[in-house]
Amino acid sequence: MSQSPSPVLLSDLGEDQVLTALLRRVQSPSHIMGAIGPGDDCAVIPVPGSTSDWLLTSDPVIAGIHFLPETDPRFIGRKAIGRAISDIAAMGGTPQWIIINITSPADLPLTTLERVYDGVNEMASAYDSTIMGGDIGRGLDFALHVFAIGQVPHGTAILRSGAAPGDILYVTGELGGSQLGHHLIFSPRVKEGHWLREQGWATAMMDISDGISTDARRLMQASQVGLDLQASRIPISAAARQMPDGLPPLQHALNDGEDFELLFTVRAEQAELFEKAWAEQFDLPCTPIGQVTDNVQRFRIIAPDGQPQDWQDQGYVHFSHGSDLSAHKSP
Amino acid sequence: MSQSPSPVLLSDLGEDQVLTALLRRVQSPSHIMGAIGPGDDCAVIPVPGSTSDWLLTSDPVIAGIHFLPETDPRFIGRKAIGRAISDIAAMGGTPQWIIINITSPADLPLTTLERVYDGVNEMASAYDSTIMGGDIGRGLDFALHVFAIGQVPHGTAILRSGAAPGDILYVTGELGGSQLGHHLIFSPRVKEGHWLREQGWATAMMDISDGISTDARRLMQASQVGLDLQASRIPISAAARQMPDGLPPLQHALNDGEDFELLFTVRAEQAELFEKAWAEQFDLPCTPIGQVTDNVQRFRIIAPDGQPQDWQDQGYVHFSHGSDLSAHKSP
16 A cells, blocks of 8 residues: 555544544445434434334543543543433434444552442442443543433434424523533433423534534534524523633634533424414423524524624534544643 | 552563453443353353344454554454454454454555555455454554354354363364464364354364363353363464474463464264264364363373373463464564
């Protein structure tokens, strides 16, 4: 083989580009009746004889990327499980089974791992999920890889690809500044996702892990539509306003990531009814922040003065400058 | 909390001890009807409405532990998938769905990962398994964490716990010296495991990943029996005889690990019939290497001169000196 003088490194690419390049090398699951493979928050697998589909997801939580050396190990465990459960919530599913792989340096105290598992148990129990085992191996990284299985009634999983022009884009909770604490202490939106699916409100849905500037674009691309985001409507968290770096709070709300809120679309003609029903059901805020357009692949943010701005290059997750790291490195 | 002056580190413990300590912190799945949790090659999950149980397993493959920097990336991919499929084979199951988490330094060339995935695709395709996605994160380690799901007819998975006194212990293939190549290039024994289950021969079964000295002990402990191993019957591979370190080939066959052969028990009264049926079915050797006893938890090796030796402390996998690493560090 000829050696290229400057090969493409992972750091030259976004996470999505790397995964897309890799998945091109493997057989597509599209030939399997009803199965939905890579590209959504979970894979969806029909089970012969069962009235449920199974949802599969996996999430890594790595020291230095997703948590700091001084992070209380209990919160590492909670976060690792919470991230995977949030993926299942984003399909409207119910989490059920969990397997955990650990890598760890050999000189880690056992009590640290035990405390991680106390956090694992707290989060899993809170969401009626059962730890079914896993494996452990020595590595340079201290990392947890969580593999979770959930269920959803057959054919009802809410995908990223269901948004249509005219739909209203909503987000739960408030966004930004997660590094001040929220990225470790959050509640996956399982009951909200379940309700959105069961009541038939959501046409497309995902969770916000990498920031709305990245994740809303993913929803737009999956649905093959365009998206206009209203900057003035973005619900900015108190933490986003308290960030010590002096950047505008809106920027934090758009880009920080690890909010683990739900981002979803509702048909415009149902929006009023939906907002009323939501308010009766939940205390959690739910905010309309934009609208799906037929400007395919055009992602615009409408500034507070009404000026639309194209968002072609902003907010893209690069492997070397991912929102995960920027959100969690020491301030 | 009071700080112990010398806390217990992972390096002070065996892998099994660490996992046992951790799983004590989480709710047991034993309350869930028919589910079998941690402690076997796979977890077993009954699926309401389905005639099949699902098998779940996870395996890490980490640079410096499971492969060397100069390893052809294609074989890293093959090995990562093969290990997980071998776990499913060890339950008598059929592999089906796979999810892969990757951690990687940012300066890894994309072509390296692509080549890993070519190997992933080769092994998955050869065993009719489908890659359903996964995630990627930056880390110090280059590692793959493979989560695999398989199926087995409801209630028929072969567990480690089914051996009874008198049963004959068998092993497929030949053992030892895997670091000379076998640890990268092996065929998970799916069709053999399937046949052993379907024909009702195997009373207990597992695969050999950490060496028979460790794995046969695990089977013995799970079945709450004793075990007498005949040293002269252990099938020693050519590679075990070619190892450059001058250690006895038998020692390699017992301790090296990563053989990915099947270790299983058959009722003594069926042994003769079984051996005949096996020979008609497969070219792969299958060797009786010992017998289950009622000396509970007593693991003995019978030397070629007929002398039994207790094996209380030998061959135990320590986190800091695991067979994985000893098998793969540079010769």
